[in-house]
Amino acid sequence: MSKVIVVTSGKGGVGKTTSSAAFSAGLAARGHKTAVIDFDVGLRNLDLIMGVERRVIYDFVNVINGEATLKQALIKDKRVDNLYILPASQTRDKDALTKEGVESIINELKADGFDYIVCDSPAGIEKGAFMALYFADEAIVVTNPEVSSVRDSDRILGILQSRSKVAEDGGSVKEHLLITRYSPDRVEGGDMLGMDDIVEILSIPLIGVIPESGSVLQASNSGNPVIMDKESTAGQAYEDVVSRFLGEDIPLRFVDVEQKKKGFFQKIFG
Amino acid sequence: MGLFNFFKKEKKKNTANLAKERLQILIAHEHSNKSTKSPDYLPKLRDELVQVIRKYVHVTDKDVQVNVEKGDDFDTLELNITLPESK
Amino acid sequence: MSMLNVLHLEHSDVSAIAAELQKKRDEMPQFFMQSPVVVDCNPLGEDVNSFDFLALKESLLSLGFIPVGVRNNPPALNKSLAEAGWAVMRESRKPFNDGQTEAAATETNDNDSTVDTANLPTNSTIETSNSVENSDQHLEAQVAPPASNNVKSLTVDKPVRSGQQIYAAESDMTVLAQTSAGSEIMADGSIHVYGALRGRVLAGAMGNESARIFCQSLQAELIAIAGRYQLLDESDTNLIGKPAMIKLLGEKLIIEPLSA
Numbered sequence: 373m374s375k376v377i378v379v380t381s382g383k384g385g386v387g388k389t390t391s392s393a394a395f396s397a398g399l400a401a402r403g404h405k406t407a408v409i410d411f412d413v414g415l416r417n418l419d420l421i422m423g424v425e426r427r428v429i430y431d432f433v434n435v436i437n438g439e440a441t442l443k444q445a446l447i448k449d450k451r452v453d454n455l456y457i458l459p460a461s462q463t464r465d466k467d468a469l470t471k472e473g474v475e476s477i478i479n480e481l482k483a484d485g486f487d488y489i490v491c492d493s494p495a496g497i498e499k500g501a502f503m504a505l506y507f508a509d510e511a512i513v514v515t516n517p518e519v520s521s522v523r524d525s526d527r528i529l530g531i532l533q534s535r536s537k538v539a540e541d542g543g544s545v546k547e548h549l550l551i552t553r554y555s556p557d558r559v560e561g562g563d564m565l566g567m568d569d570i571v572e573i574l575s576i577p578l579i580g581v582i583p584e585s586g587s588v589l590q591a592s593n594s595g596n597p598v599i600m601d602k603e604s605t606a607g608q609a610y611e612d613v614v615s616r617f618l619g620e621d622i623p624l625r626f627v628d629v630e631q632k633k634k635g636f637f638q639k640i641f642g
Numbered sequence: 643m644g645l646f647n648f649f650k651k652e653k654k655k656n657t658a659n660l661a662k663e664r665l666q667i668l669i670a671h672e673h674s675n676k677s678t679k680s681p682d683y684l685p686k687l688r689d690e691l692v693q694v695i696r697k698y699v700h701v702t703d704k705d706v707q708v709n710v711e712k713g714d715d716f717d718t719l720e721l722n723i724t725l726p727e728s729k
Numbered sequence: 730m731s732m733l734n735v736l737h738l739e740h741s742d743v744s745a746i747a748a749e750l751q752k753k754r755d756e757m758p759q760f761f762m763q764s765p766v767v768v769d770c771n772p773l774g775e776d777v778n779s780f781d782f783l784a785l786k787e788s789l790l791s792l793g794f795i796p797v798g799v800r801n802n803p804p805a806l807n808k809s810l811a812e813a814g815w816a817v818m819r820e821s822r823k824p825f826n827d828g829q830t831e832a833a834a835t836e837t838n839d840n841d842s843t844v845d846t847a848n849l850p851t852n853s854t855i856e857t858s859n860s861v862e863n864s865d866q867h868l869e870a871q872v873a874p875p876a877s878n879n880v881k882s883l884t885v886d887k888p889v890r891s892g893q894q895i896y897a898a899e900s901d902m903t904v905l906a907q908t909s910a911g912s913e914i915m916a917d918g919s920i921h922v923y924g925a926l927r928g929r930v931l932a933g934a935m936g937n938e939s940a941r942i943f944c945q946s947l948q949a950e951l952i953a954i955a956g957r958y959q960l961l962d963e964s965d966t967n968l969i970g971k972p973a974m975i976k977l978l979g980e981k982l983i984i985e986p987l988s989a
Contacts, residue, residue, distance in 0.1 A: 425668050429710055439685040444709060462672070523891055526909045530890025544887065575888060575907055575924070593661035 374482045376489045378508035380532070382524030384495030386516045387552040390588055391610070392492035393421045394599035395512065398614035400455035401599075404487040407446065409458040409477075411504035412494035413468055416460035422449070423595020424457055433461035436473030442480050451600065456486075466500040478507050497531060505536050510546040512579065516553050517565040522573055525549075529576065548579035550613060555584045556629045567627060580613035582606050583626040684708050691721070700726055734766045734794070738773040741780045747788035754792055766794045767818060771801040778806070783813040882918075889914055889928065896934070910950060919943065931958070933977070942975040943987060957982055 379392040389410075396408035410418035413433060419425040424447045430440035435458075442458075449455035458477075461468065481489050493504035505511065511532050515525040529547060538545050551567050558564035571578050582588075587604030591597065599614070601607040605626045615622055688708045695701050707722040738746070766789055770777045782799065789796040798816035799806075807817050883897035885904045891911030895902070902916035907924030914920060915931040919941045922930070926944040933940030933955035940954055947968055949961050954977040961969070964984065972987035 420664070420668070423664075425664065426671070434685075441704065441707070444707065523911060526891040526911070529888070530893040530909075530912075533887055533890070534893065573909070590657040593657035593664075595660075595664060 374486050374489060375509050376478060376491065376507050377510045377512060378491040378493055378505045378532075379512045379514060380493035380501060380505055380528050381495065381514040381521070382497060382501075382528040383516075383521045386514050386521050387582070387588075388495070388514050389417050389421050389492055390592065390598060391512065391514050391550060391552065391582075392418060392490055393597040394607075394610040395614060395617075396488070396490040397422075397449070397452050397455055397597035398599045398610055399488050399490075399617075400449070400452045402614065402618070403454065405454045405456075405485055406488045406490060407456045407458060407481050407486050408490040408492060409504075410460035410492050411469070411500050412492070413460045413500055414462065414465045415494065416462050418457065418492050419447075419459045420595060421592050422457050422597060424449070424459070425595070428459045431459045431461040432477070433464045433468040435477055436468065436470065442477060442484075451596070466494075466498065466503075469499060469503045471503070471506065474503050475507060497528065501528070502531070502535065505532055505545075507537055508532070508545055509538060510548065512548045512550050513574070513576065514550050514552055515570060515574070517551060517555075517559070517567070517570060519565070522565065522570055526574055529574065547576040548617070549574055549576045550580050550582070551578070552582040553584045554581045554627065556627055560629045567624075578624075579616050580609055581624055581627050582609045582613075684710065695723060734764055735769050736766050737769045737771070738777075738780065741773065741776045743781055743784045743788060746785065747792065750788070750792055750794070754794075764794060765797040767797050768799045768815075769801050770799060770803075777802060782810055782815055786814055883916070885914075888924065891928075899935075908949075916940070929953075932975075938977050940977075943973075945972050945987075946970055947973040947984070952982060952984075954982060 377395075379388050379395065381388050389412075392408055396406045400406040408418065408422075409432060410416050411432075412418070416431075419428050427447050430445035432445065434440040435442050435445045446456040446458055449457065478489060491504040491508065494500040505528075511529075513525045513529060513532075515521050532545050532547070533539050536545050549571065551570060554567065555564055559566045567578065567581055583605045585598075585604055585606035587601050588598050588606050591601055591604075591607075598604065598607050599610040602611075609626055612622055612625060688706055689703075691708070692701065692703055692706050695706065701723065705724040705726075707720075709720040709722070711718040711720060736746075736750070740746075768782075768785065770780070773780060786796045796815065798818040799810055800818040802810060802817065810817055881897075881900035883895075883900050883902045885895060885902065886906060888906040889895055889904060889908040889912040891909045894913040895915070897916035897918065897920075899917050901918035902914060902920045904914060904920070904922045904924065904926075908914055908922060908926055908928040908930070910927045912928030913931070914922075914928065915934045917933065917935045917937060917940070920930055920932045920943070922942075922944040925946040925948055927948045927950070929951040930942055930944075930949050931951075931953040932942045936955050938955040942952060942954065947961070947966075948970055951958055951960050952964075952975050953959070954975065957977060957980060959982050964982075966973070966984040968984055968986055974985050974987045976983050976985070
């Protein structure tokens with residue numbers, strides 16, 4: 373039974389694409405056949421973060437318009453088996469996405485035996501974001517510890533539970549909160565919203581906390597999903613997210629100052 | 643400690659350079675795509691090929707696949723026609 | 730749906746009306762922004778025939794209101810109102826020309842029900858006032874089923890998120906989850922919230938003064954009963970974050986602890 377997961381946030385720049393890339397690569401690395409779709413038509417970036425930008429020939433919109441088959445447009449990842457990327461069109465705009473078109477692609481992916489279909493949503497609450505979440509069974513809501521991001525996440529949760537297909541059919545989309553760019557030191561210093569505050573305000577289950585880390589930028593520079601950087605705290609935190617998504621109960625890491633300091637010293641002396 | 647910093651710095655510099663190179667190639671490519679070798683002609687090419695092939699054998703639209711593989715120095719046009727089983 | 734504001738036309742000077750509205754709006758810009766307005770012609774009397782409804786509509790729009798419709802206008806004006814882009818609304822409570830007395834009677838009924846049921850469980854307060862409203866509608870529309878089958882309640886079991894509005898028409902509302910900052914819940918009856926109440930909450934939206942608000946954790950941005958509203962920030966209550974009940978006493982919103 374395949375699952376459609378939307379990675380969304382409302383606000384831009386919080387780490388949706390980074391998280392989509394890491395999460396889908398992590399699922400695939402554990403043997404699940406995974407497709408990740410870039411819904412940001414006109415401003416595609418997933419291909420860059422995944423390092424496949426030079427292998428894009430056909431895109432999402434070509435498939436919707438029948439100008440290419442899904443098979444032609446899917447890019448098979450060379451590093452991770454079972455991982456496929458469907459890039460967005462750079463030359464069209466979001467009106468090129470239709471409900472029927474998106475549905476037929478998702479159905480075809482399901483029929484092809486994909487276990488997980490990860491939809492990387494664009495920012496905002498316009499058509500692209502709506503299309504990305506419409507067919508979702510589950511949602512990963514990416515939130516930064518910052519007031520405007522939290523409010524936008526709350527807004528997108530409302531849209532998710534009222535305008536998605538599952539909601540229209542009377543069900544509810546399973547929600548996961550993913551906090552990114554978290555700095556335990558700044559939380560400790562009182563300058564950043566703590567994860568407990570965010571969980572209280574949004575009141576949805578937490579699936580992970582990704583610490584602020586230079587390795588995220590390094591990973592995007594080189595076009596490798598950060599989850600492949602096994603040394604980095606961010607990469608490990610994303611591994612934990614994948615584990616929790618697959619049902620494991622594991623404690624949070626890199627969320628308080630002591631733990632982080634200890635890790636730092638271990639790195640030097642250990 | 644000094645050694646550690648040195649490596650760290652070097653690593654960062656490397657990925658920034660890598661990012662620059664990737665972007666240069668990408669943007670050059672997108673520009674060139676716009677002017678001359680846009681793959682936009684592919685769907686039309688495929689349609690016309692199907693028309694021509696149909697003069698001789700019966701094929702459906704899906705039996706003809708056209709692909710462009712982008713290489714460093716040259717691009718390859720790949721044509722894949724599935725013929726119906728002969729009786 | 731949002732809060733329905735009713736503009737009672739006392740005179741026919743559109744620019745003076747606009748100035749008054751602007752004053753009112755500037756007191757509470759967020760509250761009135763994009764809120765729908767219904768215009769009641771009843772106080773205008775005969776002057777209604779010469780009233781410039783097109784100019785009124787433009788002033789309302791420029792002030793950030795959303796003009797919705799006109800009620801209590803003489804039927805002869807229906808056509809010209811439609812041409813000026815107004816919807817003509819049927820008044821459910823007060824038939825044209827006989828409005829004042831009917832309305833007064835309704836209000837008395839509402840007050841009575843508060844007194845009568847002051848010591849009863851809260852639900853019955855609303856059931857009573859609901860049936861009052863229903864019987865009014867029954868008279869006017871003559872299509873409503875008997876009041877006893879028509880007591881409604883709305884239960885919301887999911888969080889009400891920022892940007893969402895939920896309105897319980899002619900009904901109480903019970904919310905079993907939280908309401909977020911930037912959300913808005915409204916009911917013609919009372920409202921009960923069992924999660925944190927963080928957004929706007931408007932009870933008695935159609936003017937039922939006996940409606941009340943009950944919540945487990947009062948963190949609302951704005952509270953209102955029967956059109957009397959207050960920012961919680963401007964209130965001197967010490968019940969923020971605590972279980973509370975809000976009721977209307979005269980023109981004043983009273984916030985009381987909700988004792989178990």
